[in-house]
Amino acid sequence: MDFAFGPEDQEFRTAxxxxxxxxxxGGPAPPAGRRWERLLGEGGWIGLAWDRSRGSYGNRSASLSQQVVxxxxxxxxxxxxxLGHIGERLLAPTLLADGDDAQCARFLPAIARGEExxxxxxxxxxxxSDLAAVRTAATPDDGxxxxxxxxxxxxxxxxxQADWCFVLARTTRGSRRHQGLSLLLVPMDQPGRIEVRPIRQLHGDAEFNEVLFDGATARAEHLVGGEGNGWRVAVGLLARERGVSTLAQQIGFAAELGQVIKAAVDSxxxxxxxxxxxxxxxxxxxxTVRWNALCTLGAADDPGAPSAAKLLWxxxxxxxxxxxxxxxGAAAAVGPDGWSADRPYQLDAWQRQFLLSRAxxxxxxxxxxQRTLIAERVLGLPKEVRP
Structure with missing residues (x-):
């Protein structure tokens, strides 16, 4: 692919x-969270990559090179x-590919506005990692x-923080592995039926959660792609998880590396x-990671591209x-000053990065x-014997 930026791309960059x-x-404090999502929606910056063939549910449309910009x-x-990247980059393209018109009309505008x-x-x-072992069950109810x-x-x-969750669940009783799975859109505001438990991580924060469903409900019209087709829909969604957004990762990585280099020179x-x-x-x-990410953008049909990118970065x-x-050196083992009852030790930015990057x-x-996927789907090697 030719990744040279033309005049229109430069205009887009300036804007x-x-x-x-x-x-x-422009304000006393940088915007964040839901306020920032709404600002992005008002500015037309959500949904740049959405397929417009089924309707203009997003904001402005952008070419691939403009998405990179x-x-x-x-x-x-x-x-x-x-906060809205899961809805914008994972669910929305999935609804455009596998959802029906009513689902697109209900959910995509709210994502584009930064509201849900x-x-x-x-x-x-x-x-x-073995997603086919899912046991969460969804049983037809209310007729x-x-x-x-x-x-x-x-x-x-x-x-x-989420308003909705797309849930992979087993809708066919007694089914195994890839069979009998469905993707359901589930509202999170169901007190007593959905419990969210934060998971404390090594660096002290809780960015991930356990979610327990105890009789939670999802409307039948919010099943995506048809009952029993969840594996196909879920795999397609995961394939969309990596793309233009990984290029922003590379910019962040370059900044982090620059800080490490500066620290090495200064010390x-x-x-x-x-x-x-x-x-x-x-x-x-x-x-290499950056150029691979750029090349991967033009390899949508390559089953090994997402796995190779994940392995690299x-x-x-x-x-x-x-x-x-x-x-x-030794200073890496010493935390900054400060203590609180809910956080018995403090970490600086690089200590946090070190612990977070373990995952x-x-x-x-x-x-x-990832290596198994490349071996089986790209290289055609014999599949691993599974019980």
Whole structure:
């Protein structure tokens, strides 16, 4: 693909940069959370990549190169982490591909306006990377007008803030593995029927959650893609999880690496041959990660592209955390001053990054799962014997 930016792309970049600068520095405090999502919607920046063939449910439309421009400018501006990315980048394209007209009309405008926040109900205590082992059950109820959901999801990002959750559940009793699964759109505001339990992480925060469904209900018309077709819909959704958004990741990664390099130079650690070699290798590897991400945008039909991208960036980021600790030396083991009853120890930004990046090669499909997908679906190697 040709990734040279033309005059229209440069105009788009100027508009994006100007809008971000005006909204991130124009007030007493930077906007965040739901307020920021609504601002993005008002500015027309949500849904740039949505397929318009079924209707103009999003805001402005953008070419692939303009989507890259927006991702780059968003990251460079240091804009807030998105609350609405799961709805915009995962659910919306899935509804456009597999949902019906009524579902698109109900949910897409609210996502485009930044008004409804979504979370993803996939992983379970016994079904993490092996998604086909899902046990959460959805049983027809109320004469077939709804489903009654019983089960337990885990590692659910944003569940404590979300209005809705798309839930992969087993709608055929006695079914196994990929059969009998369906994708349901479930409202989270069901007191007594849905319980959200924060999961405390190594760095002290709770960004993930357990979600327990105890008789929660979902309307029958909110089943996506037809009953029993959940595996096909879910796999298609996961394939959309990586794309233009990964380019914003690369901008953030480059900034983090720059900070590590500066720290190494300031402390004199860069003069050590081993440290200097690792810094150079990390810079070169990041260029590979970026170019792979750009090439992947044009490989929508390549079943191995998402797995290869995940392997590259996850391993790189995890090693960056280790490199940062190496550069800091003994100081990396000492936390900043401060103590509170709810947080018995404090961490600085790099200590948090080091601990958080331990999970990069696990969440979203572990490295082992990604390599298995490449081996079986791309290289055509014999499938692993499963019980």
């Amino acid at each position: 994006a940069r100007s809008w971000l600068a005006g909204h991130l520095t 927006w991702a780059e400018e968003y990251a460079r501006a240091g804009a807030p982490a998105r 926040i979504w979370c993803q109900g996939y992983s379970e205590p016994g079904a993490g 077939g007008r709804s489903y009654r959901i019983e089960g337990h999801k885990i590692w659910t990002s944003l569940a404590h 004199g650690a860069a003069a050590e041959p081993v440290v200097r070699d690792r810094l150079i290798r990390h810079w070169a590897e990041l260029q 996850a391993g790189w980021h995890k090693r960056l955390g280790q490199l940062a600790m190496l550069v800091r 990069d090669t696990i969440y979203g499909g572990s490295d082992e799962i």
